[in-house]
Amino acid sequence: MIEISNVSKTYGTGDSTVHALKDVNLTIPKGKIHGVIGLSGAGKSTLIRCVNLLERPSTGSVVVDGQEMTRLSRGELNRARHRIGMIFQHFNLLTTRTVFDNVALPLELMGESRSAIKNRVAPLLELVGLSDKAKQYPAQLSGGQKQRVAIARALASKPNVLLCDEATSALDPQTTSSILELLREINQQLGITILLITHEMEVVKSICHRVSLISNGELVEDAEVGDFFTAP
């Protein structure tokens, strides 16, 4: 489903060169929830952004759903990104759009008709528990509700992969639990493969099947969550 092979990423040149990723290899089978944990600056964000080519790897290959992402044309990449949803720490909602119109945005960009959009957005809002908030604006919502809107938006184009970039890091523990529960449901009910990055052990423990540890741009562990957290 996601195959990252020999990926390195370098920022800058000369004295200011940063080796953010060093020969990273990672395979995530379909339907799994995989966590990547590491300290700030370890390369987590660079790694997850290399999956949908928000960052372009300097070398190596990224295959999602059988497609080599680094070789796609701009149009092919846009279509491939419809199959890859993403959510962020700070939600990235559009403040001038209602909840409904935020979730509708990817469908509008895909050229869907107004009626097709209505038929798609309503069940998504129901899935994330926000049917009664459709006409509100992001500023009227709590952090957890905003992340639910972002999740609905990420699912609008029917992705089979969901990338979560510190998705619960701005939320309190109770809200974090409820968002993780929703991600688990999405994984189980819709069969969506999830790659998440976090600096929080608790997130990995509570929903991931497997976990990798990233340190200084290198993946230094890759284990079942049960094995990872068992003391030797």
Ligand code: ADP
């Ligand atoms: P993490 O998500 O684990 O905090 P990042 O992937 O954001 O780590 O960063 C990894 C390294 O790459 C850090 O040293 C960071 O300063 C550097 N870095 C990240 N993005 C850029 C960029 N756009 N330009 C230069 N350096 C960057």
Ligand code: ADP
């Ligand atoms: P940039 O303008 O930073 O080079 P893009 O134009 O590719 O990057 O994307 C702009 C923004 O759109 C990103 O910062 C991100 O918030 C969002 N975005 C891009 N691709 C996706 C995706 N597949 N899923 C969700 N959000 C995305």
